[in-house]
């Protein structure tokens with residue numbers, strides 16, 4: 155039996171497991187994939203957004219994360235695809251199961267991140283889903299390319315395909331494109347088709363026009379393991395400020411699966427560290443019989459915000475909640491270099 159099972163070895167899970175291990179807890183880091191690094195493994199682009207880490211591609215960032223976890227001897231199981239998480243009926247802790255094996259622990263951290271929405275399409279040699287290597291591995295030189303979606307990633311990928319020598323690129327979006335104007339300006343307006351469209355992966359057509367390559371860019375969704383019903387908001391796991399999942403004793407979540415902070419590597423790393431410290435505090439508190447530190451106490455009464463010029467009631471309310479809406483688009487991070 156472990157103290158902690160961390161599910162997902164992206165930046166959030168890897169950072170959490172590294173800290174837990176160094177704080178002296180018995181931890182096991184699990185990932186369905188064959189390498190540590192999460193979404194960064196999908197990025198051949200230079201990551202300009204991690205303070206103090208310069209000039210590295212996402213894949214290099216992932217490699218460095220893996221080297222760090224390995225050199226610190228953090229116990230790790232790759233190829234462990236978690237299919238169920240449940241609290242044991244005899245109250246002896248949590249059970250995390252893959253196809254043929256179950257592991258047990260006092261605490262579980264869900265750090266399973268997010269995945270590109272596929273919208274019913276399947277990745278093939280001519281169809282890419284989401285940004286990064288799924289698109290970059292396809293040779294588009296001299297090809298007819300259709301990009302489906304109207305966000306930053308869609309227009310990013312359209313620009314990249316043109317730069318890589320595509321014969322023509324059309325962008326299909328059901329609604330008015332949401333992408334930043336700076337990206338939209340790079341695609342001629344007659345190549346952007348707004349309105350309902352019918353895309354057929356088998357025939358490789360969109361609205362009956364034939365294409366050689368399809369790029370599905372429908373954004374991201376939380377990747378939540380099955381077998382447990384969790385409190386969700388907009389499809390992401392609800393956590394308190396310690397990363398604890400309310401009402402689930404010993405269950406925590408970190409990183410992009412929570413949408414707690416703006417999604418990027420730095421916040422995922424930080425969230426993993428925060429959860430590790432919350433678990434250590436709880437572990438120590440439990441050993442001494444004290445109240446665990448992560449239990450949310452009733453919110454203190456706050457004075458009503460003063461209505462001054464320029465501060466609308468909604469804005470004041472948002473400030474009290476600790477910030478504004480959290481952006482979802484990964485392209486917020488770097489329009490050109492991801």
Ligand SMILES: Cc1cc2nc3c(=O)[nH]c(=O)nc-3n(C[C@H](O)[C@H](O)[C@H](O)COP(=O)(O)OP(=O)(O)OC[C@H]3O[C@@H](n4cnc5c(N)ncnc54)[C@H](O)[C@@H]3O)c2cc1C
Nearest residue numbers: 162164165166186192193236266267268286409410418419
């Ligand atoms: C193309 C691309 C470029 C990007 N560029 C940047 C950038 O320049 N700068 C930046 O800061 N951010 C960038 N990002 C975003 C950044 O990669 C993510 O914000 C970050 O990786 C989130 O970390 P995470 O640990 O929360 O989740 P993830 O990185 O998604 O890791 C989750 C892990 O959980 C595993 N997992 C999922 N389900 C299961 C399961 N059931 N069982 C076991 N394991 C499971 C997955 O295999 C994965 O390894 C980019 C993302 C993409 C796709």
